[in-house]
Amino acid sequence: MTSALMGTYRQADVAFERGEGMTLYDDAGKAYLDFNAGIAVSCLGHAHPHLVATLKDQAEKLWHTSNLYRIAHAERLAERLCAASFADRVFFTNSGAEAIECAIKTARRYFFDQGEPDRYEIVTLTAAFHGRTLAAVAAAGKAEGFGPATPGFRQVVAGAIEDLTAAIGPQTAAVMLEPVQGEGGVVPLPDVFLRDVRRICDERGLLLIADEIQCGMGRTGKLFAHEWADIRPDIVAAAKGIGGGFPLGACLATDAVAAAMVPGTHGSTYGGNPLATAVGNAVLDELLKPGFMGHVIAMGEALHQALAHFAERYHNQVEDMRGRGLMWGIKLRDGLVNREVVATALRHGLLTAPAGDNVIRLLPPLILTQPHIDQAMERLGAALTEAEQTARTVA
Numbered sequence: 001m002t003s004a005l006m007g008t009y010r011q012a013d014v015a016f017e018r019g020e021g022m023t024l025y026d027d028a029g030k031a032y033l034d035f036n037a038g039i040a041v042s043c044l045g046h047a048h049p050h051l052v053a054t055l056k057d058q059a060e061k062l063w064h065t066s067n068l069y070r071i072a073h074a075e076r077l078a079e080r081l082c083a084a085s086f087a088d089r090v091f092f093t094n095s096g097a098e099a100i101e102c103a104i105k106t107a108r109r110y111f112f113d114q115g116e117p118d119r120y121e122i123v124t125l126t127a128a129f130h131g132r133t134l135a136a137v138a139a140a141g142k143a144e145g146f147g148p149a150t151p152g153f154r155q156v157v158a159g160a161i162e163d164l165t166a167a168i169g170p171q172t173a174a175v176m177l178e179p180v181q182g183e184g185g186v187v188p189l190p191d192v193f194l195r196d197v198r199r200i201c202d203e204r205g206l207l208l209i210a211d212e213i214q215c216g217m218g219r220t221g222k223l224f225a226h227e228w229a230d231i232r233p234d235i236v237a238a239a240k241g242i243g244g245g246f247p248l249g250a251c252l253a254t255d256a257v258a259a260a261m262v263p264g265t266h267g268s269t270y271g272g273n274p275l276a277t278a279v280g281n282a283v284l285d286e287l288l289k290p291g292f293m294g295h296v297i298a299m300g301e302a303l304h305q306a307l308a309h310f311a312e313r314y315h316n317q318v319e320d321m322r323g324r325g326l327m328w329g330i331k332l333r334d335g336l337v338n339r340e341v342v343a344t345a346l347r348h349g350l351l352t353a354p355a356g357d358n359v360i361r362l363l364p365p366l367i368l369t370q371p372h373i374d375q376a377m378e379r380l381g382a383a384l385t386e387a388e389q390t391a392r393t394v395a
């Protein structure tokens with residue numbers, strides 16, 4: 001299986017042709033239950049009528065004008081995101097990594113503006129993932145092999161508040177974390193840890209940046225996952241679910257912090273263009289509907305319960321499961337490899353995604369119902385059994 005694409009991805013040999021709700025169809029017509037949602041992107045499933053209608057309508061009117069002119073859909077989306085969150089200002093991007101870049105630049109520029117240009121270091125956590133730009137890989141401690149790592153990041157052990165406190169010095173500008181770590185293996189940071197970080201940031205005059213690119217936009221049953229800990233960050237990076245499949249990201253900030261981002265400090269040619277932000281508003285129409293987050297919370301509890309039974313039934317294969325809302329990880333015991341189980345589940349008609357720490361990640365569209373959960377558990381069980389038999393034969 002070769003193509004003219006750069007070999008950056010380990011791709012399964014399947015190509016999907018169309019989708020509807022929770023289901024994807026490959027080019028041979030086989031149906032798959034989607035518990036990956038394009039890695040937490042397709043939050044409303046596939047071909048959602050309101051999103052399709054909005055995209056078609058906007059496609060016939062106007063695609064792009066640039067940020068040299070006002071963009072009504074962008075202004076409206078920013079206003080609505082702020083009304084529903086801690087934020088006062090929004091910068092739109094095309095991806096998560098760009099939202100992180102904006103978050104980092106905003107934090108550093110804030111201190112530059114305050115006459116503290118040497119205060120630029122950002123403390124991050126182990127097992128973090130913030131994207132693939134040079135600054136984002138440096139932030140996650142994964143910059144090896146790409147020349148000198150972008151300076152100004154220091155990693156400490158996730159959850160260890162003493163280590164975090166010890167890493168703070170006069171050069172520290174911010175702490176950046178994912179309230180629920182995604183790529184690292186689906187690790188929800190304890191609410192008490194998030195509250196401690198907020199308190200320390202307040203005491204030391206630091207900014208708190210929440211990377212909610214994966215866990216935000218309703219994934220955990222709140223618009224943003226940090227809300228569960230009852231804290232207010234200074235900056236939030238969002239993407240993935242925000243466009244429901246249309247490339248869109250956002251950096252949200254308070255007025256106090258965003259004031260430093262004046263003309264010339266940042267920009268994006270495409271960021272927030274009419275097509276992207278029309279769809280972003282349509283996604284938000286659905287997420288903000290009364291009862292939508294209640295559905296996510298109820299389905300999250302149902303999935304949690306189903307997984308608890310699953311982990312019990314397959315205790316020889318499953319070591320642990322953890323998550324929040326509709327973001328769950330199943331940690332496999334040694335001897336089973338997550339990538340192989342994910343590949344086997346795909347053959348059984350179920351899409352999941354691997355994550356760090358030998359975890360199988362479940363990120364279903366937020367519109368799922370109980371029968372989807374039952375079917376997913378059935379197919380995952382069959383895949384686990386088959387993968388274990390294969391592993392035993394090989395051993």
Ligand SMILES: *Cc1c(COP(=O)(O)O)cnc(C)c1O
Pocket residue numbers: 095096097098100129130131132178182183211212213214215239240
């Ligand atoms: C996906 C992700 C990113 C990067 O987003 P891209 O759109 O791939 O650039 C950053 N942080 C987190 C937590 C993510 O899950």
